[in-house]
Every structure is written in structure tokens, then in C-alpha cells.
Amino acid sequence: MKTQFSRRSSLLRLGGAIAGLLTISAVRTAKAVVQKVFVSTSAPKGYDPTKHKWLMCIDDNKCIGCGLCVEACKRENGVPEGPYFRTWIERYIIPKPKPGSDRTRGEALVDSPNGGMHGFPEPPLPKDQIEHAFFVPKLCNLCENPPCVQVCPVGATFRAPDGAVLIDPKYCIGCGFCIQACPYGSRFLNPVTKTAEKCTLCYHRITRGLKPACVEICPAEARIFGDLNNLHADDPLQKFYEKNRVQVLKPYLGTEPRVLYAGLDKEVR
């Protein structure tokens, strides 16, 4: 028996196969979008992400490096033990320049033992050799142009309309591309779930009108959190905004972070 392959029948078959594939793909994409909005975000019913614009500000002059925010974050979000942090604190010690050196300041010493969760040990230099010393809280920078979202091969990580960058753990394939693409080291691969994880701004809290755990616990009020779309006159965010000139981390990368720092030093990356 000899099968006849006419051009018409072959093209029809090919067209049918492609149409079938495209339909499956379109259906799955639609499902993914719905899933993103309803399932992955732990938002309650009635929360409308388009009506909010979350913003995190850090008044770096106020941080005392107590590490409560790190601990609160770990507990609130069930972050695993070990080198896994959604937020952490860095300590910068900038020594005075060595006598005779033509440098303006010494080489910065930076550390973050256990993410700063239990505070910091004694500085490794005697006090009289230290020019400046300060703490810098770090977290996901909530980029307007997040490189992590750009590179995710399945779209498991996405930017919600309210500015939060979230991950759908049921969808993440654990390739680690987003972790490599994050310039701020804010992501990690959860050793238990084998999926990428990061700060969500405590999405389950902020969508219910609460503040993120780190903001709630900060005794120095170094972290200021609010909703740009619903600012009232004596909102701490409004006051912070009026009072300070702000900076972001690694601005040259064009990521447009939405975590704004006041009082940042040039050594902070």
C-alpha cells in the first residue's frame, strides 16, 4: 500500500497540529494568569491589587542593628534555618585611612553574621581607628523593572499591580535563574520546597491592612512602609518623603527599585 501525500493534505495536517498546540498553550497561559492573581498571592477576597502602590523606605540613620526584623521575618514567614534570608542587616565599618596613605578612607569592612539576626559581635577594630560605622537593612528591592521576573522561564515570579514582586511556589521549577539575575542577593532557593523564595512584603499581612513583620517590630522606626495611593497627611511615609532625599541600590542597573534609602553611604552596594 502506498500512502498518497498531497501538498494540501500535508499542510492541513501540519496546520491542525500547530493550531492544537497553540490552543493548549493559550489555555494554559490563561490558567496561569488566573492562578497568579487568585492562588499564589495569599491575599484575602476583596483585596484589589490595582488600588494600592506599596512602598518601603529605610531611614538608614536610624537602624541600630538589633536584628529583630531579621528574626521577625524568619518566624513570620517560616524561613528555613541557615543562610536563607528574606531580609538581613549589614554592618559597615569604615576605618580611618592609614597614616601616610593618600586615600580618603580605609577599606570598608562589611559583615552580616547570620544575617545580623542576633546582633553583631564587637567591631574588629579599636574605636579610635574607625571613621564611620553604620548598619544597612536589606530586602527585596521591589524593582519596577525586576530582572528576576524578566528571566523566569515559566513566569512563576511576577510583579503584582500593587508593586510587590511575588513567586508562585506551586509553579516555580527551581531553576535558580532568578536568583542569579537578582543584583541584590535577595533571593534564595528554599532547601525544603526546592523553589525560589524572597521577601513578599509579608503579602498575607499587608493585604489585610497590617504592616510587614519587619516594619512592625523595628524599635528604631528605621523601616517606613506605606501605600502611595492612599497617603494621609500624617502618614510616616509622607513625612519621610518630605524630609529626605532618597537613594536606591545599584541605580546604574536600571532596575528602578521601590525600596528607597535615606542616608546611604557610597560603600553600600
Add this chain to the structure above:
Amino acid sequence: MITEVTNIVVEVLPQFEGYVFPNEAIAQPLWSTLIVVYPYITGLVAGAFIMASLVRVFNVKALEPVYRLSMLTALAFLLCATLPLLCHLGHPERCYEIMMTPHMTSPMAIFGFVYAWYLMAVLLLELWFDFRQDFVKWSKVTSGFRGIIYRALTLGVTDVSEQSVRLDMKMEWILSIVGIPSAFLLHGYVGFIFGSIKANPWWGNVLMPIMFILSAIVSGIALCVFNYIVLTWIRRKTVDMRCLDTMAMFLFYALVVDAVIEGLDVFHRGYAAEEGFAVLQTMIREKLFYTLNIGQVGIGTLLPLLMLGSLQLLRRRVPEAIRRTMIFCSGAMILLGVLAMRWNVVMGGQFFSKSLRGVMSYKMEFAGQEGWLISAVILCLPFIILTVLVKLFLSEQLQPSEHEPQNKSTT
């Protein structure tokens, strides 16, 4: 409590020097040997295919004896190209999502399509058109399981009239032409996966896809040289020196271009000396000293350049046996050198912190998901597949049909 915790952290730290972000202080780099093997295998595919295209598209007749071997090499390696990625995923069972719900801005998602296109539309089709009339012929003379395989592979198209064979060859020629940009795309995209990461100064580089393509061509030709010599040695046949010399010539020129572009990259980094240059210097001088300076530059580039270059100049005066040995050694060294290059790119990008204040050391594990054993197995697998393919399709008992050079009809 505080001192205790600090001490614990200090105990973990010896593999890190300077400051690394807390999330980076994991025992193993996120991407390790498996991700080193992945671009290596993909590069070998693209290179072997481009080498085969020299015969079909550019009509380099001297390379005809290695055409089918190169195509089968490309296929054997392509079949294994996604394995390292798959083994590396945290959730391999969700891998189909890359194809079903691809995120179009991700280089990794697009790679899935480029891979599928290359495997299905280019390589398998081209091989099928090339082998079809042989399948028909062989299915008639062989019996048993082998006969069934050949018969199945004809896909029911048993017409071997002159007209249909001419159509086969025309299709093959078209596919070869489509295949060259596809091969560039396949491996260029792998380069882009790294080159697009602006967060990492070691990776984020416009030259990265170009360096990947060039080193792929070099490694692919080297692999064909290696396979050809090993195959003739196993079969106790004589090497076609005209073919081998031509391969050596292409290998040499490809290596020159590759070395120049990689040199340009290093020169530019040094001259521009942007933020993070100090930490990159530490990498070259300490962390990657052996794999970069000795592996990639010395064994992988300079020595083969010297050997192949001198052969270009003194070909007639060097006896065949020595020439063969020199070309074989160059091929083997280039294969090692390109593997070292992949290592330097992939691991180099993770040996320093994105804070640009610290570097980390890495001790390879033997077993486990990221151990080198599984990578070694994945690297050996294509050779096993290739052996089967060669036994089936380059069998000594089954003579191929006489092929007309494909572009005779079109030029």
C-alpha cells in the same frame, strides 16, 4: 548566645573570603557541574552541525567522509543536551511548563523552543532526508530487529525513484541552509542565558553569545576530528588524510577567530576596569588560575594554535603519522580547553559575591545532585548513543547509496 551564634557562622565561613551576601553563603554554588556540562554539550551539537554544513552548503567535498558522522554526533549530543538542565531543576516534574506556559522574556524559556525547533525541524529532518533512500535499501537486505528499525524509519515513504531522491536532496540542502542560523541561534542563546544577566559582571557581556558560538564551532570540529580518528582506529581503517587536513585547517581558522574574540573580551575588561574589576582580577589570578590560564588559554588555545598553525605552514613536510597524531592531540586538547572555558564562565560567575566584596571557594562533590559523577555520566551518555547510532547507520556491512553532491543541481 550572641558569641555562640557568631562562632557558628565563623565556622561555616572559611570557604568565603571578604563579605558575601548572606543568601550567597550556601555550601554549593547554585549552578555547578551540571550547568557547566550543559553549554558544553549544546556547543558540541552546534559545532558538529556547522562542520557538517561545510559539506552540504559550502560544498567542501574533502569533508564528505565525515558528513554523516558529524550529523550523528550532533544528534547524539543534542538528545542529551537538556539532561543536565533537567537534573539540575528543583522540580524536574514541572519542566514541561517551560514549553506549555513559556515566559517570553526569559532566555531559558525561548531556549526550549529553539531546542525543539533544532531537534525536530532541522536535525532529525535533515538526517531523515539524507538517510531515507538508504533506509529503503537496507530494509530490503537486512532482516530481524535491524530490518524492522530501518523499515520503521522510512516512515512508509519507500519511493526511491530518481525524482523522489532528487527531492530528498533538495530538501536536505534547504534544511542545511536553515540549519546554520538555527545552530548559531541554539548556541548563541545559551550564551545569552549568561550574557543577559546584568547583575553579574562576569557574565553580563554582549560578547558572551559570540564567544559561545565561536568556541562551540571550535569544540564541534574538534569533536568530529576526535570521533573520526577514534572510529577509523577502532575499525582498523586508514584515515583519509585529505579530509583530516581539511578539518584541521577549519579547526585552526575557527580557533584563531575564537582566540581573538576571547582575547578582546579580556582586554576590554582590563582596559575599562569598571566596578568590580578588582574582584575579577582575584578570580583570574587565584580562583580560576588553573582552569583559565592553564586549561583554557594554555591547553585549550595556545598549544593547539601552535600545533595546527605549524601544520598549516609545513603540512607537506610532516609525515602523515605525525600529522595525524598532532591533529588528534590538538582536537583532544581543544575539547578539554572548551570544557575549561565553560567551567570558567559558569563557575567563575559564582565564585564572587554580587556585593563585589568577597570570593568563595568550591570543593566539588562526588555524588549527589550537584556532584561531578552525574555530570560525568551525562557527558559519557552521548558517546554511548553515538556508538549505537554508528552501529546502526554507519555500519560497515551496509553500504550507503551513492550521493550526488546536493548543490550541484542548484548551482
